[in-house]
Amino acid sequence: xxxxxxxxxxxxxxxxxxxxxxxxxxxxxxxxxxxxxxxxxxxxxxxxxxxxxxxxxxxxxxxxxxxxxxxxxxxxxxxxxxxxxxxxxxxxxxxxxxxxxxxxxxxxxxxxxxxxxxxxxxxxxxxxxxxxxxxxxxxxxxxxxxxxxxxxxxxxxxxxxxxxxxxxxxxxxxxxxxxxxxxxxxxxxxxxxxxxxxxxxxxxxxxxxxxxxxxxxxxxxxxxxxxxxxxxxxxxxxxxxxxxxxxxxxxxxxxxxxxxxxxxxxxxxxxxxxxxxxxxxxxxxxxxxxxxxxxxxxxxxxxxxxxxxxxxxxxxxxxxxxxxxxxxxxxxxxxxxxxxxxxxxxxxxxxxxxxxxxxxxxxxxxxxxxxxxxxxxxxxxxxxxxxxxxxxxxxxxxxxxxxxxxxxxxxxxxxxxxxxxxxxxxx
Numbered sequence: 001x002x003x004x005x006x007x008x009x010x011x012x013x014x015x016x017x018x019x020x021x022x023x024x025x026x027x028x029x030x031x032x033x034x035x036x037x038x039x040x041x042x043x044x045x046x047x048x049x050x051x052x053x054x055x056x057x058x059x060x061x062x063x064x065x066x067x068x069x070x071x072x073x074x075x076x077x078x079x080x081x082x083x084x085x086x087x088x089x090x091x092x093x094x095x096x097x098x099x100x101x102x103x104x105x106x107x108x109x110x111x112x113x114x115x116x117x118x119x120x121x122x123x124x125x126x127x128x129x130x131x132x133x134x135x136x137x138x139x140x141x142x143x144x145x146x147x148x149x150x151x152x153x154x155x156x157x158x159x160x161x162x163x164x165x166x167x168x169x170x171x172x173x174x175x176x177x178x179x180x181x182x183x184x185x186x187x188x189x190x191x192x193x194x195x196x197x198x199x200x201x202x203x204x205x206x207x208x209x210x211x212x213x214x215x216x217x218x219x220x221x222x223x224x225x226x227x228x229x230x231x232x233x234x235x236x237x238x239x240x241x242x243x244x245x246x247x248x249x250x251x252x253x254x255x256x257x258x259x260x261x262x263x264x265x266x267x268x269x270x271x272x273x274x275x276x277x278x279x280x281x282x283x284x285x286x287x288x289x290x291x292x293x294x295x296x297x298x299x300x301x302x303x304x305x306x307x308x309x310x311x312x313x314x315x316x317x318x319x320x321x322x323x324x325x326x327x328x329x330x331x332x333x334x335x336x337x338x339x340x341x342x343x344x345x346x347x348x349x350x351x352x353x354x355x356x357x358x359x360x361x362x363x364x365x366x367x368x369x370x371x372x373x374x375x376x377x378x379x380x381x382x383x384x385x386x387x388x389x390x391x392x393x394x395x396x397x398x399x400x401x402x403x404x405x406x407x408x409x410x411x412x413x414x415x416x417x418x419x420x421x422x423x424x425x426x427x
Contacts (some may be wrong), residue, residue: 010069010087015045018080025082037143044091063090088115137260145229145244149177152238156180166246168222184219191225198231205235212240216247266316267323270338275346278336279400282350294357294391296347297407298326298364301384301419303343318373318383319343325371329363346407354391354424361387361422384410384420386411391425 015034017025028036047065070084076095146161149156154177164170167184185191197215206214212233219229230245262274270278286293300306300322307315319339326345327337336348347364349357365385372385388410392403410425417423 275338
């Protein structure tokens with residue numbers, strides 16, 4: 001088998017942790033719950049799945065793969081060498097735990113007697129010693145939560161220590177699958193969705209002879225905390241093995257990145273992309289509700305002169321102050337403020353008629369005047385705003401381009417009238 005094809009995930013893993021010192025890596029190796037150990041197992045599992053089914057492949061294939069990575073890295077970096085060496089040690093342990101042909105070592109494996117604590121009373125008399133030796137090593141070596149369930153009785157046969165560490169539930173808390181449902185998903189409506197989703201995934205796996213496909217669920221732990229878990233599984237004979245992957249942090253990062261994509265980094269309000277989406281949604285709602293929608297387009301007067309004379313750093317500070325001040329004047333939860341571009345800002349006021357829109361614009365004008373941002377290169381001596389207002393009444397004219405253009409024309413009328421004023425479009 002060509003090992004080159006399978007090397008990249010291992011190289012990526014090494015690169016991910018190579019920045020740590022050897023002493024830091026040793027600490028993570030000693031911690032059975034460390035991200036290093038979890039990530040190492042995921043690389044091992046993915047690599048193993050790319051080979052033939054377990055039982056056909058020999059460990060020499062994995063060993064050869066790791067040696068080829070070590071050769072290709074050609075590194076003198078102590079951390080990289082340590083990581084490859086540690087992978088070799090772990091992979092050998094995990095492979096033999098999975099192959100279930102070795103006798104448990106008291107230093108590397110938990111004894112059968114210890115793991116009986118994670119077996120249901122129902123299954124203890126019925127579980128053969130051979131069965132225990134098959135699963136105990138696997139469960140205690142894998143640093144992710146696992147749960148083994150009988151498909152006929154729905155009794156939970158066994159859970160591993162990592163399951164208890166993460167969720168807090170022991171086998172006495174959840175002797176059956178139904179007990180797990182009720183504890184992990186206490187909200188009845190969410191529980192209904194979870195049951196249906198899991199059953200559909202399980203049925204599909206059985207019908208198509210595939211693994212139970214992963215799905216993200218919000219699990220309630222014993223202490224009442226919540227954790228986002230991607231739960232997948234594998235079935236064999238009359239049992240299935242549920243596999244849990246913590247995606248809480250991953251989803252949080254995704255949410256942050258998604259939010260960042262719609263926030264202007266300088267002013268910390270919504271950006272133009274967010275405004276475009278918001279306007280489309282508001283126009284659709286306007287068609288349904290048959291209620292007015294107002295827009296205020298705002299421009300900072302003589303901002304080029306401000307930038308040229310005070311510098312771009314002061315210009316950026318000014319933009320931030322103006323943006324935050326406009327946002328602070330909004331009176332209703334539905335009101336929306338965004339940076340339209342450059343020194344222009346835009347305000348959307350759902351269900352606001354021209355009178356209410358003008359009132360909001362006057363509040364913005366007053367708030368900016370109270371800031372008294374010094375601008376010596378104007379007649380007034382401080383920063384002012386020009387504003388154009390447009391209100392849509394007829395849903396049939398609720399076109400994006402028309403709406404923005406009308407507000408823009410009103411804005412330029414305000415600038416043409418000497419700036420520091422507000423014009424309401426009558427079109």
